[in-house]
Amino acid sequence: MVTQKPLSYPPRVNLAHLPTPLQPLDRITEKFSTPHGGPRIWVKRDDLTETAMSGNKLRKLEFVAGEARAQGCDTLITCGGVQSNHCRTTALVGARLGMRVQLILRGEFEGIPDGNLLVDQLAGAATAFYPPREYFSDLEKLFEHWRDFYAERGHKAFCIPTGASDGLGIWGYIAGSEELLANCRDRGFVPEHIVCATGSGGTQAGLTLGCQLLGSTARVTGYAVCDNAEYFQQKVREDIRHWSSLSGNAVDESALSINVNADYIGPGYAIAEEPVYRAIAEAASLEGLLLDPVYTGKAFYGLLQELHKGTYRDCQNLVFVHTGGQFGLFPHRENFPFLL
Numbered sequence: 498m499v500t501q502k503p504l505s506y507p508p509r510v511n512l513a514h515l516p517t518p519l520q521p522l523d524r525i526t527e528k529f530s531t532p533h534g535g536p537r538i539w540v541k542r543d544d545l546t547e548t549a550m551s552g553n554k555l556r557k558l559e560f561v562a563g564e565a566r567a568q569g570c571d572t573l574i575t576c577g578g579v580q581s582n583h584c585r586t587t588a589l590v591g592a593r594l595g596m597r598v599q600l601i602l603r604g605e606f607e608g609i610p611d612g613n614l615l616v617d618q619l620a621g622a623a624t625a626f627y628p629p630r631e632y633f634s635d636l637e638k639l640f641e642h643w644r645d646f647y648a649e650r651g652h653k654a655f656c657i658p659t660g661a662s663d664g665l666g667i668w669g670y671i672a673g674s675e676e677l678l679a680n681c682r683d684r685g686f687v688p689e690h691i692v693c694a695t696g697s698g699g700t701q702a703g704l705t706l707g708c709q710l711l712g713s714t715a716r717v718t719g720y721a722v723c724d725n726a727e728y729f730q731q732k733v734r735e736d737i738r739h740w741s742s743l744s745g746n747a748v749d750e751s752a753l754s755i756n757v758n759a760d761y762i763g764p765g766y767a768i769a770e771e772p773v774y775r776a777i778a779e780a781a782s783l784e785g786l787l788l789d790p791v792y793t794g795k796a797f798y799g800l801l802q803e804l805h806k807g808t809y810r811d812c813q814n815l816v817f818v819h820t821g822g823q824f825g826l827f828p829h830r831e832n833f834p835f836l837l
Contacts, residue, residue, distance in 0.1 A: 552821015556669030662699025664739025670703020695719030761799030
């Protein structure tokens with residue numbers, strides 16, 4: 498349980514178009530219902546938060562940018578893969594707010610920029626590329642290097658962790674869970690399950706904590722796209738613990754219900770197999786819903802498999818949170834030969 502007291506939100510910059518729509522996926526529901534029944538599938542369209550379909554990242558960055566401004570910072574530094582949705586969103590937020598953006602990118606780049614990287618560069622973000630081994634072993638030092646680099650030039654930088662997933666960023670989905678539950682009430686139902694992709698843990702942490710704070714009985718499940726279930730169990734707890742420290746709200750961690758399905762990660766992060774690409778095509782052709790093979794496509798594929806198994810047959814309403822990422826679809830264009 499959480500020791501309740503009125504929540505005092507930290508500084509926030511209003512960037513997203515909220516509330517985002519909640520839509521039924523009735524063709525998907527009909528196709529994947531079983532003889533034993535199953536839930537009506539809904540989608541929370543957080544891919545429509547704005548800023549070039551920046552999805553869940555924009556909710557988090559509203560609070561990150563608010564804190565950066567409160568501290569008098571004029572520069573944002575963050576990190577991620579070459580096709581990071583979070584880095585792309587940070588680049589666009591910085592451009593919108595007149596702040597410099599430095600991206601620490603994992604991987605090497607050659608040729609013509611595509612997808613998120615193209616948007617990073619269009620938005621004017623500075624990019625620095627590092628081999629994966631150096632990136633993972635020296636990330637803290639890389640942040641220090643770039644923070645000092647800008648300080649020496651008279652600028653004050655605010656450092657943002659991977660995915661803005663920490664005790665500050667999860668405010669975005671504490672507020673987001675309140676919005677989602679209000680959407681459901683307006684449509685006349687109470688969700689039994691809320692499902693999202695989980696890659697850095699912050700969205701799942703915010704939804705999990707938000708539902709608990711609001712007294713919802715919905716079971717939040719993160720479909721992992723990398724690492725393993727144990728990692729996300731720990732990461733979600735760390736983010737909530739950090740939130741508790743920053744906000745002064747006590748949390749009984751033993752009461753937290755942290756649910757992770759890590760059965761559909763596939764070969765690894767940002768690597769998908771043909772069934773995932775087929776699920777992406779199916780969502781687009783049945784519902785006009787565009788998913789990506791790194792996050793939402795993997796999670797949605799996993800959800801469809803669990804529906805087929807009858808995992809949710811005793812549930813009446815299930816909400817899939819579409820966290821965005823469509824720009825990450827285009828660098829995978831060669832994986833859709835079955836469309837030709």
